[in-house]
Amino acid sequence: MLFSSIVFIFGFLPLTLIGFMVAAKAGRSAAGVWLIAASLVFYGWWNPAGVILLLISVCTNYAVARLILGSEPRPRLQSWIMVSGVGFNLAALFYYKYLVWIVSIAAHLVPVVHELDPIVLPLGISFFSFTQIGYLVDCKAGITRDRNFLNYMLFVTFFPHLIAGPILHNRDIMPQFGDPRTYRLSLENLSVGLSIFAIGLVKKVIFADPLSDGVVSGYAHTDGIGWLSAWNLALSYSLQLYFDFSGYSDMAVGLARTMNVRFPQNFNSPYKAQNVIEYWQRWHITLTKFLTSYLYTPIALATMRWRIARKLKVNSVAQKTFGGFSAMIAMPLLITMALAGVWHGSGATFLIFGLLHGFYLCVNHAVRVFYPGRRSRLRRAAILRCLVTYLSVLLASVFFRAPSVSSAINVLGGMAGWHGFPTGQAFGIVHWVSLTGLFAVVWLLPNTQQIMRDYNPVLGDVEDPRPIRLTWRPNLGSALAVGVAAAVGILALGGTTEFLYFQF
């Protein structure tokens, strides 16, 4: 079920909220069970069989977690159990997401290997697998103490994050599910949550979705694409992706808040980033944190241990040498980002996307390590840095969206002018004005967390909004704005592009 659908908004959400409030009166367990049941309905809406897989995953991981916690006095055994549990999740992820892709590559190389039939990818498997891997690792590290099955089930299956994140950390969320205050009706949280949801809905259906048709048809026909069309395609997709993800993240944060749960920040105006390191601290923040904690840091630490064992230095002076930088920064980064790329999807395009970002990050770190303290404080320089970062991200996003590497190269070639420049006006003035308007929203307006800043919309601190300040308060103006925004979002649920038989 999609958040931006009539069934969800008029059916699932009101029923879930009413049921939650009624069940909360009967006690914490009843409300928790209700939320789990609602989440399973949400998950199984399109494919009920998927619920079985989700339940197998949750129950297996919980059992493994109990074993890890129970084998605390035997660290070696505990490590083995943890590794097996992580392996179980990775095996499931590999089977559903990558097996067909890898076998198809093998089939091209080795004639005796035959391609497999497509395997239906269970919704959100990347998210709930990562969430649970994090939980198992934290059990081993002694960070996780909550052993309540209901809290664990809620933590994994809670529908606002189940199919597209954010990737939750048990330390942030499980205490909230253990808190009795979570299971009480709060009109403040309901107002804040629905307001955030309405903003997200507008971003998704008014800003992102109308760009979809042009992007889909553009990427379907990239042969010989002209300069203007290629730039239009790349820019449109970057905006579609931005508002889609931003809108989805807002809706997830808002929905959780209506049920008194605060999610971590997942999206913080990434196109305002002034370098690629900052970009990843603003874009899909929970994924970045997960990769940093569970992939980058262990690789970097292993590298350092390896160097120490060989009596090589690991301090900041060593990082300034080519070998030190390559081993301690570049290599862990490239491995992490390559895996981050293929986490998004199977295929060479995702791998290139990840490696490209890995390369950007290496360059960014190299500048910081080798040329420290040379950052200009001028506003012009900040704008230039922001623009360079955006363009770098834009190039990588072509690989992220293109159906094949050759298609991505076509688009990049078009952007470079290899296929010629247009002679007439393309796409019309309304289209360009719309794109400009969307960029103004991206770069000039505060983001949702900043608008809702006074009511702690997310876990953690929220940046001071610049250059324009807009603040939500529970007053009539905000109520009208939220009501109208919600209505406009609902009205646009059917799409804003006509689907016609003939247009003679």
Add this chain to the structure above:
Amino acid sequence: MNVSFRSFLFVAALAACSVIGVAWLGARQMSMRFLESGYPIWVAKQGILRDCSFGSVLVLGDSRSEAAIIPRDLPLPSANVSLGGTSPVETYFFARRALECPKPPRLVIYAHSMPSYVRPSEMLWINAARYGYIGFRDLRQIADSATRSHDVLFVNLNTHDGLTAIVRDAVYSIGFPSIFVASLVEARGNGRYASNVALEQKTASSMGHVIYKQPAEKRLVGADADVKAFVPSPLETDYFDKTLAMFAAAHVKVMLLTIPSAESTMKAIPPALIAAFDQFLLEQSARYSNIDARTSALLPWPDNLFVDGGHMNEAGAKAFTARLAACLRQPLDRPITCPLAWQ
């Protein structure tokens, strides 16, 4: 000034309901101002059926017959209520309405093209349901029929709105305003009123004939060539059969016709596929004595008489209707023999 959260929620809900309510009312009352050009054509043809003013000959079918048959050039009082994007499913409901008239037509020309029998389309909702012609009960009946006949294509139809079957039926039959927003945006609110009113009048005065204009890019190979194998949809076959049975029960003669395709299209269709289609029509019609299927074979006509691979232009329509008129000059109670092949 801050208000209580209860008041905040109340005002926000009231604002949302007001905006949706106004949009709903506007969509219901002012459809002619913003809906696409298909709408006035439907309104005109629904008017013909509602007023039972179709005369002796009623033409039912899809866009091909809508473009190809000019009722005013036929020797008997006639109306063409064929509609673009429709299939035998929608046609069943038009036929049912026509038979509710005090004086049913003497002859029905039933002319759907090959793709109409093969694949169900979401135009059922976008046109028939959205224009208010088919209601919730009928939509549910269609869905039940599809389930009973194991029409996998219809049951699993992947529509662009992403709605599930029953919700889609409900949303379209109550005319929830979200299904009109795209047209409202395209029309910039009111921008189609004059052209829609003119088109409605033109369609009504031509008794349902619509002139198809040359698109910017002429595609000489029509939709027939996209059909890879002629496997009739169980749902379409069911409604086709229901329609024929209904006319048989009412003793209305039916001329089963297939509008010719452009030569380029015909060259792109395997002969076996054409033969399978012809055979399907003959087998379906053989069950009823009132059906005349002598004109059901798919024939090629010159490309220059088409705006694309399947829809005739004005010259094509005139030439085709002239041939048809010659057949209708014969007594209707005799077998209809028509030299429809292009010579």
